[in-house]
Amino acid sequence: MKPEALTEALVEKFGDQVAPLETPFEIPQYRVEPRALVDVATYLKEVGFEMLLDVGGVDYYPRSPRFEVVYHFLDMKNRRRVRLRCSPPDERPEVPSLAAIWPAADPAEREVYDLFGVVFTGHPNLTRILMPYDWEGHPLRKDYPLRGPREKLEARFAAEKNRFHAPKLAGER
């Protein structure tokens, strides 16, 4: 199936919920509405894209919609790739999870959730994967301070300082 044929098939099947985008790097890419994502992904798997390579997140702040979730698929038999871009609305950044179709999506979606705060509905275990579990905020958002909660952390370390350090001796400053 040629890229043009895939575009035609997608547009015919899903109408205006799938829009082809410019393809600067020879990978055909499409913008997909979040509500149609699972159907489109299932269809792609049926036509041979059997491998989900990666799920990535992008924050285009201050553009609106600011978030974009990017999926890369690989058809190993026919040696072709396709990329889906999915922009959830700002007020409710939610995208359906693909973990039921590709188990590989499970950790990748957790990473996007951890760093961007995009919620994947229907995910079996949507918890943080890179940051500590009690972390607040999503560090890769453009409006996140680079140094994070530095004062808070320093205060915490100072308060615990130090379970292992020697206590001060009499007369020591």
Place this chain on the structure above:
Amino acid sequence: MEMTNGQFFVTTIDKFVRWAQKSSIWPLTFGLACCAIEMMNLVGPRYDAARFGSEVMRASPRQADLMIVSGRLSLKMVPVIQQVYQQMPEPKWVIAMGACASSGGIFDNYAIVQGVDRVLPVDVYVPGCPPTPDAVLHAIMKLKESIAQGRAKGGVMAREA
């Protein structure tokens, strides 16, 4: 220590213990980042830390005396490094190897602890990005010196002092 008639030594128990402690400091295999590549050279033939009694990198904290923190310490690693440190038997020492372990280095961001002395008692800091194995050897020599002089007490034991 004094030699008497070439037959026996006279010393204090304290000095003798410190001599024993400083003479075989076994480091823990604890590589965190790129500094660990330099740390591996320590036990190789070129730098050969065995000359100073530090030839065996122990894979288990229970058998190690020295933790060489080689690399940046991320926040998520803090509970791990503290647990590993607590598992080491006393006396125990810590060398902060490299700019990141000493001060956070170039990683002035949300994820990296700005120096391991925030969470562990550090005995010797080694500058460099990464430091050469010579520099780490020098740090080990410095540590031996201060152990011999009774300045580096070594971990939790120092709390009793």
